[in-house]
Amino acid sequence: MLINTDPFFYAVAVPAVLLLGISKSGFGAGFGSLAVPMMAIAVTVPQAAAILMPVLLLMDLLGMAAFRNNVDRELLKFLLPYGLVGIVIGAGLFKLLEPSWVAGIVGVFTLLFLAQRLLFPPQSDAPPPPKWLGRLLSVTSGFTSFIAHAGGPPLNAYVIPLKLSPLLFTGTMAFFYFFINLAKWIPYAWLGLLDMQNMLTSLVLLPLAPLGVWLGVRIAHRIQPRLFYRLLYLGMFLTGLKLIWDAFR
DSSP states (O other), X not given: OXXXXXXXXXXXXXXXXXXXXXXXXXXXXXXXXXXXXXXXXXXXXXXXXXXXXXXXXXXXXXXXXXXXXXXOHHHHHHHXXXXXXXXXXXXXXXGGSOHHHHHHHHHHHHHHHHHHHHHSOOOTTOOOOOHHHHXXXXXXHXXXXXXXXXXXXXXXXXXXXXXXXXXXXXXXXXXXXXXXXXXXXXHHHHTTOOOHHHHHHHHHHTTHHHHHHHHHHXXXXXXXXXXXXXXXXXXXXXXXXXXXXXXXO
């Protein structure tokens, strides 16, 4: 069979893709990290990650077009090289690591970050996080993005304390993940993940990408910053729980 015809797969894949589209353009990568864990209920984590590759490419292009005037270029220049290092590490270790355990580690650190933010909220005059932390979390983001498209939680731990506006946050993340996701194509092909069945299945889901991005863009232009970050925290909380659940299931 050249295409996945399992109804249960589409029952989880359709909401996962819509959630990913909303995340890509409206709420950074908080909710979007749930997409692969949701789809992994029906298929393996590597297969879910491969199916989402063309979908991510289209979403990234749409997000970049929508937020092309809302990018912190200096922040992007700082984060991107280290994110690409994480891609290289992920490609080298992909066959040696169990994806569910990588996801579990990401989930634990996501919940620890949220606990720290909620129990010890930063003061209005608090300095930005140190550069070394940005480098480390960018590498981690590239690595976890390669393994399971779960690069959002580590990077959010550095970018959220910078207190960007919702539009600037979303636009900068849209450009960052476009280059990160583009860098995955060659190693994914080298690892044999971009086979005919995965790509044809992705084409079936592709029309959902503009709908999710459209919903996210409308939300991002209308939401208040305080509510924006509360929803982002909620997405990270749900992501952390789901990733840990998958690791120990």
